[in-house]
Amino acid sequence: MSDVALPASLATAPAKERAGHGEALAAWLLTLPAIVAFVLMLLIPTLAVVAIAFTDYELGAPALRYVGLANFAELMEDRGFVTSFRNTAFFVAVTTPVSIVGGLMLALLIEGGTRGRAFFRAVFFLPVVSLMVAMATAFQYMFHPTIGPVNAALRALGIVGPNWLGSSDSVMWTLAIIGVWEQVGFNMVLFLAGLTAISRDLYAAAEVDGVRSAWSRFWTVTWPLLGPTSLFVLTITMIRSLRVFDIVATLTQGGPNKASEVLLYTMYTEGFTFFRMGYSAAITVVFLLAVVVLMLLQTRVLDRRVHYG
């Protein structure tokens, strides 16, 4: 581009070197607090969890023994864990696409609407700010097989509603519905932010260029320009879904008959109910690996196909 005027002292080599050392030292000093915090709060605990995963440590036990991959071998054999893994995958697979598409559609409707925009934005964002622990009672009542309004409504239509949270066939679906309810508003807000960033002129240009229908307008302008937003929403939604815990802990406790066990809930019961810290840590390692794999997949595969401004 253009030449930059440098102070004369920087232009000579030895002075430059000295300045370089000073600068490097200052840089390390300034990053030191962050490095210390990172090592103490994140790196050491994570490494400790990974280390514990290779031991038979139990909370309060006087000693621990290195057991190698025994915990992981046990995981593979453990029917409870396999169910829990499968349930978590199911939960992620259902809530992620539904809450992303739902969030996008809500955002498009609100953006395209003329009246009550603030009202609808607030209504759909409400689940994000409400506490799941507090909402659990409401859902317990809503999905109650006999007195719940959901089944009452179905009865009015002549349909016999399922025992939503009480039957092992329907419990994961019910939790997924609640998961979508919880996440869709958050995704909607993210998409709304993404939509407002798209230049009005692009829509005008598309109109002049002969893009007639709302459908082709969406695929020509909106969707490609929402790319970075969508990638972020996908990442955050998958990780939030993977971390599902509070709805299980408050509504089903993994039941009925372990039909709604999920990774974090299994980890929690193994660690804090049965005090098998080594085994619990092994589940955490599996959980962390799942997160890392998802992140890699997104950054390596999708990021290349997304256009940034």
Add this chain to the structure above:
Amino acid sequence: MAGIVLDRIEKAFGETRVLKGVSLGFDAGAFVSLVGPSGCGKTTLLRIIAGLERADAGMVSIAGRDVTGLRAADRDVAMVFQNYALYPHMTVEQNMALPLVMRRLSAVERAPFLGRLVSGTGERRTAIKAEVAEAAKLLSIGHLMERRPGQLSGGQRQRVALGRAIVRHPKAFLMDEPLSNLDAALRHDMRRELVDLHKRVGVTTVYVTHDQAEAMTMSDRVAVMLGGNVLQFGSPREVYEQPATIEVAKFIGSPRINILPGEAGAEGRISVVGAATDAVAPRTTGKLDIGIRPEHLVIADDGLAIIVRHVEFLGSEVLVYARDTSGGDHLTVRLDPQAWERAASHETLTVAPQPGKLLAFDAAGNRVGLISTETAAQVQAHVPSRRVPRYV
């Protein structure tokens, strides 16, 4: 004819009346500028021609067809935006091809995989590719086809936007300040290129700008807009030499025209700041505003005494910013360097208007026709009434 006709266009945004009954008409193939300060309604008028905005009242016709009720996609016009409005996720080639793709291929044929199955899609895609390549050649951007807008400079983006406009041979080009995001040197070059392009393609062009120099140098005709009205519509020379109102005179021309207090005395004889001139305003008396372009003031023995405040030497000319000694009015004088060198003093000057170059405006701001004293005398002697005076 059959260019663009606008008939009594009105538009209001809420309480604000942006356009107050604008009528304009010009031939096919013309290069017309809408020029005015920001907020004068020129961009709104352009968007109404494009169909991106709907007029509250009035009629728009393009190439002999009433398009008032048609949406932008059906009007067969192309638009170039100030920020280019290129699709950032598409290559240059895809950007330029989009108007053709949208018009010639059906929704199914456009679909990523399905399209290949429909017979004839391939040939049509090839034809589009060839036309895009031709337009790209015209703008010398053939080597950029595979790049994305983010990888281009401002000037290159500008060309791509132009390419997207010319590729489908529309009935009209609508340009909304297309050069204002470019640096000064590039803007200057692009002006000439746009004029060249217009000559070669010959499509009716409406060009919105707030830069009067752009409007003056590029257009066949200039519409000067102010406060939602077109004050004057004429050739660049007309709006410069014969401005309809004092606002037009002030807006067109750089440096700005000098406006001095004047008066029409007995028999309409004009005097400026007390000094008599050889101009006559027939059938007019009383106070007038007199406009004198900076280049129409010359150093004279007798005339207006001014104190020099600031001098700009521009090589080919010298701009003298001064104040007149009696009234304190600010004045700009444009002199050639030799005249400036010859001046007796560089602190004070005596200047007088060139004969026949005065512009007079009445209290309402409308221009009053002036004739020379000789013509006035002749008119008086030979044809005492009803003869249209020759304006000078």
